[in-house]
Amino acid sequence: MGNENARDQSSSPGRRLATLARHLSVGDTSLISSRGEAINTAPTAGFHGGSVFANVAQAPEDPILGVTVAYNKDPSPMKVNLGVGAYRTEEGKPLVLNVVKKAEKMLLNNPSRVKEYLPITGLADFNKLSAKLIFGADSRAIQENRVTTVQCLSGTGSLRVGAEFLARHYNKRAIFIPQPTWGNHPKVFTLAGLSVKTYRYYDPKTRGLNFQGLLEDLNMAPSGAIVLLHACAHNPTGVDPTLDQWEQIRRLMRSKSLLPFFDSAYQGFASGNLDADAQSVRMFVADGGECLMAQSYAKNMGLYGERVGALSIVCESADVAVKVESQLKLVIRPMYSNPPIHGASIVATILKDSSVDKAYVFLCFLREMYREWTIELKAMANRIISMRQQLFNALSARGTPGDWSHIIKQIGMFTFTGLNKEQVSFMTREYHIYMTSDGRISMAGLNTKTIPHLADAIHAAVNRIK
Amino acid sequence: MAAIGRGILRRGIVGLPAVGSGSAARSMASWFGHVEPAAKDPILGVTEAFLADPSPEKVNVGVGAYRDDNGKPVVLECVREAERRIAGRLNMEYLPMGGSIKMIEESLKLAYGDDSEFIKDKRIAAVQALSGTGACRLFADFQKRFLPDSQIYIPIPTWSNHHNIWRDANVPQRTFRYYHPDTKGLDFASMMDDIKNAPNGSFFLLHACAHNPTGVDPSEEQWREISYQFKVKKHFPFFDMAYQGFASGDPEKDAKAIRIFLEDGHQIGCAQSYAKNMGLYGQRAGCLSILCEDELQAVAVKSQLQQIARPMYSNPPVHGALVVSTILGDPELKSLWLKEVKSMADRIIGMRNALRENLEKLGSPLSWEHITNQIGMFCYSGMTPEQVDRLTNEFHIYMTRNGRISMAGVTTGNVGYLANAIHEVTKSS
Numbered sequence: 007m008g009n010e011n012a013r014d015q016s017s018s019p020g021r022r023l024a025t026l027a028r029h030l031s032v033g034d035t036s037l038i039s040s041r042g043e044a045i046n047t048a049p050t051a052g053f054h055g056g057s058v059f060a061n062v063a064q065a066p067e068d069p070i071l072g073v074t075v076a077y078n079k080d081p082s083p084m085k086v087n088l089g090v091g092a093y094r095t096e097e098g099k100p101l102v103l104n105v106v107k108k109a110e111k112m113l114l115n116n117p118s119r120v121k122e123y124l125p126i127t128g129l130a131d132f133n134k135l136s137a138k139l140i141f142g143a144d145s146r147a148i149q150e151n152r153v154t155t156v157q158c159l160s161g162t163g164s165l166r167v168g169a170e171f172l173a174r175h176y177n178k179r180a181i182f183i184p185q186p187t188w189g190n191h192p193k194v195f196t197l198a199g200l201s202v203k204t205y206r207y208y209d210p211k212t213r214g215l216n217f218q219g220l221l222e223d224l225n226m227a228p229s230g231a232i233v234l235l236h237a238c239a240h241n242p243t244g245v246d247p248t249l250d251q252w253e254q255i256r257r258l259m260r261s262k263s264l265l266p267f268f269d270s271a272y273q274g275f276a277s278g279n280l281d282a283d284a285q286s287v288r289m290f291v292a293d294g295g296e297c298l299m300a301q302s303y304a305k306n307m308g309l310y311g312e313r314v315g316a317l318s319i320v321c322e323s324a325d326v327a328v329k330v331e332s333q334l335k336l337v338i339r340p341m342y343s344n345p346p347i348h349g350a351s352i353v354a355t356i357l358k359d360s361s362v363d364k365a366y367v368f369l370c371f372l373r374e375m376y377r378e379w380t381i382e383l384k385a386m387a388n389r390i391i392s393m394r395q396q397l398f399n400a401l402s403a404r405g406t407p408g409d410w411s412h413i414i415k416q417i418g419m420f421t422f423t424g425l426n427k428e429q430v431s432f433m434t435r436e437y438h439i440y441m442t443s444d445g446r447i448s449m450a451g452l453n454t455k456t457i458p459h460l461a462d463a464i465h466a467a468v469n470r471i472k
Numbered sequence: 473m474a475a476i477g478r479g480i481l482r483r484g485i486v487g488l489p490a491v492g493s494g495s496a497a498r499s500m501a502s503w504f505g506h507v508e509p510a511a512k513d514p515i516l517g518v519t520e521a522f523l524a525d526p527s528p529e530k531v532n533v534g535v536g537a538y539r540d541d542n543g544k545p546v547v548l549e550c551v552r553e554a555e556r557r558i559a560g561r562l563n564m565e566y567l568p569m570g571g572s573i574k575m576i577e578e579s580l581k582l583a584y585g586d587d588s589e590f591i592k593d594k595r596i597a598a599v600q601a602l603s604g605t606g607a608c609r610l611f612a613d614f615q616k617r618f619l620p621d622s623q624i625y626i627p628i629p630t631w632s633n634h635h636n637i638w639r640d641a642n643v644p645q646r647t648f649r650y651y652h653p654d655t656k657g658l659d660f661a662s663m664m665d666d667i668k669n670a671p672n673g674s675f676f677l678l679h680a681c682a683h684n685p686t687g688v689d690p691s692e693e694q695w696r697e698i699s700y701q702f703k704v705k706k707h708f709p710f711f712d713m714a715y716q717g718f719a720s721g722d723p724e725k726d727a728k729a730i731r732i733f734l735e736d737g738h739q740i741g742c743a744q745s746y747a748k749n750m751g752l753y754g755q756r757a758g759c760l761s762i763l764c765e766d767e768l769q770a771v772a773v774k775s776q777l778q779q780i781a782r783p784m785y786s787n788p789p790v791h792g793a794l795v796v797s798t799i800l801g802d803p804e805l806k807s808l809w810l811k812e813v814k815s816m817a818d819r820i821i822g823m824r825n826a827l828r829e830n831l832e833k834l835g836s837p838l839s840w841e842h843i844t845n846q847i848g849m850f851c852y853s854g855m856t857p858e859q860v861d862r863l864t865n866e867f868h869i870y871m872t873r874n875g876r877i878s879m880a881g882v883t884t885g886n887v888g889y890l891a892n893a894i895h896e897v898t899k900s901s
Binding site: 099 | 502503504512513516555619636637639708753773776779786787
């Protein structure tokens with residue numbers, strides 16, 4: 007890499023000789039190998055005995071996280087953070103779900119609980135329950151043991167492990183990702199060894215789905231290519247295909263043997279209904295075909311920092327699923343050996359069906375936790391939907407030029423406003439609104455008090471800057 | 473290479489999907505039919521086999537997880553108290569990409585010394601990692617990215633996963649001699665030879681204390697000589713420290729090798745794990761640090777380590793980090809932890825003595841000195857794979873086939889049985 011070239015450019019022949027001379031003058035024979043070869047300054051030998059990493063350049067700031075950094079620096083009392091996609095209450099505070107607190111307490115008070123290593127594939131209960139959650143309890147694929155599920159570190163970890171598996175065992179390297187997509191997607195797939203291509207997705211003119219473009223691009227994809235699909239609440243646009251459109255996508259993909267890789271980071275968070283948000287996935291699995299599924303509990307259970315997720319691979323047969331699972335272990339073991347136990351235990355506690363574990367005395371109580379969770383989840387989704395409506399109303403009331411209906415049409419945590427970079431900069435400078443330069447705003451960061459301020463900012467930006 | 477699987481043979485056509493209505497198609501072939509079943513992990517496979525064994529006499533001296541004298545796993549009191557304090561906290565937000573700042577600070581103090589000038593001068597690039605494995609992997613990936621021509625020298629033997637880690641990072645591996653099968657101790661002369669013969673500026677993986685799997689550590693004097701030779705050769709020392717506190721019972725003592733290298737001016741790398749010494753196994757709590765020339769470089773290196781973590785798991789898990797920083801950041805809890813870690817180490821040392829005594833009492837023709845010479849969780853017994861197989865098949869004793877005994881699995885209740893079994897399979901050798 008650039009490293010060595012930099013060193014060569016900065017060291018003159020004179021300095022190199024001086025270094026060598028120093029070594030020689032001390033009578034040091036260590037630079038001559040036992041085979042009597044000429045002195046060979048290793049590529050890693052520091053210049054003045056300095057660090058071997060002296061030429062490592064500082065990495066650029068992550069654009070999404072950089073927004074929060076800038077927000078924190080701003081002293082203005084009016085500032086609003088619409089950057090990172092973490093849920094905030096109406097009071098602007100992070101939220102730990104009540105049901106999560108309950109589950110944690112139960113785990114804490116259970117003295118027999120230990121913190122031993124999980125198996126490489128993670129907590130077995132958690133895996134089974136996660137598969138049921140996304141594929142449906144009545145899923146034939148699960149009943150036929152065709153699904154292998156391994157616990158991974160949230161959505162990112164699930165994507166990475168799945169991608170590494172594909173790079174090693176699948177015969178196609180190309181993965182098609184939607185344009186745009188979550189900023190980390192390309193890096194995850196590239197580092198795993200896949201070759202990233204794109205398919206058209208978002209239409210800036212309609213601020214909706216470019217369905218024609220999507221179909222055309224997938225139709226042009228080589229047979230067998232991998233296709234990344236956002237299961238619901240597309241990040242960053244909030245634009246989802248309709249069920250009809252999903253069916254068309256499914257047919258096209260199956261006819262071209264394209265391999266679906268789902269990213270499900272918002273199940274339950276988009277519409278407020280867990281089953282509705284899983285429809286796209288279940289449609290694909292119902293046709294008997296194979297797919298990969300990366301699941302995250304970061305948002306829908308508010309478990310962000312606990313890094314809870316699962317990778318499922320739906321296979322053609324139970325035999326294949328067993329072999330696939332054994333290979334997934336080989337990817338995981340040299341990465342981090344086995345996944346973290348805490349968050350997965352919380353999820354398993356909440357999702358547990360009373361009929362599954364007869365050891366628990368509080369059967370009714372446990373099913374209660376699942377119900378409680380769905381209620382809290384719906385409340386979060388509803389608050390976001392309400393914010394969308396309020397923002398739309400506020401812009402309409404101000405007569406802000408343009409069609410803002412996409413705000414209520416888009417779904418999930420994010421809205422792709424359609425504002426351009428200059429408009430965004432303006433809003434940050436003049437109104438202390440912090441968001442990513444692509445015009446994406448996190449609806450979860452809004453509340454009834456800040457909506458008017460945001461509406462003012464958008465109104466001003468749209469009027470002053472084209 | 474086509475994905476030819478059994479499904480294809482059955483149906484004769486590759487990847488013919490069901491076009492049309494939803495639930496029709498079971499006529500699709502598998503893309504993964506050709507995937508071979510992977511070999512079982514040698515270490516973790518042992519516990520699986522142990523659990524499947526119905527014999528009441530079975531003994532598990534395989535995986536390196538601590539057990540009390542009743543053979544039960546242990547949650548430290550300091551950990552329980554820390555968890556009580558953490559529960560019900562107000563947020564579970566993402567940690568920064570580099571992990572918990574507090575946890576990193578405390579980890580650096582532990583490894584480099586409370587008063588380390590390197591910490592004061594902010595010269596250490598450090599990130600929270602997924603236990604020791606994650607720390608090693610981040611370093612291996614970082615090494616590959618920024619020094620793509622480098623390789624790693626790994627001791628013979630070592631923890632088997634080390635090979636997997638650097639292989640998956642695409643860093644070529646070399647080995648250096650370490651364990652002497654005759655003495656069941658350190659083959660110091662060969663080790664020094666290999667260090668001298670490696671090209672200048674080679675990267676070396678060193679176990680900071682309680683070498684896994686042999687339990688054989690260099691003496692302080694030997695570490696000083698190794699450090700000197702590393703200076704001469706300008707080698708890069710990467711320390712894997714998975715047992716600080718667990719080896720001698722004293723974390724400061726167990727960090728001696730690292731401190732020697734730091735005194736001698738090496739710019740080291742270090743992987744730390746809290747799996748054993750805090751019993752946090754499943755929490756995956758660890759730290760990777762790299763000592764740099766100056767603060768600016770440390771900032772740059774840290775930013776690059778984060779770039780490696782981001783597409784792997786975005787940011788590390790918060791729970792284990794909170795437990796670590798709560799314990800180490802509170803003088804009372806830290807003091808409790810030090811007591812508890814010492815008592816774990818002491819129990820193991822006690823079991824080493826007991827096992828050796830038992831074998832000697834049985835009149836074994838072999839020398840078992842190495843059991844008490846070696847240190848830490850593991851004892852490299854010197855038994856052959858065939859002898860280990862006999863232990864498993866005839867006596868239901870489970871350990872890895874390299875003859876490594878996890879002393880943490882030995883109790884006053886089973887040490888006699890274990891000694892007897894070992895004596896049976898080795899007495900004719």
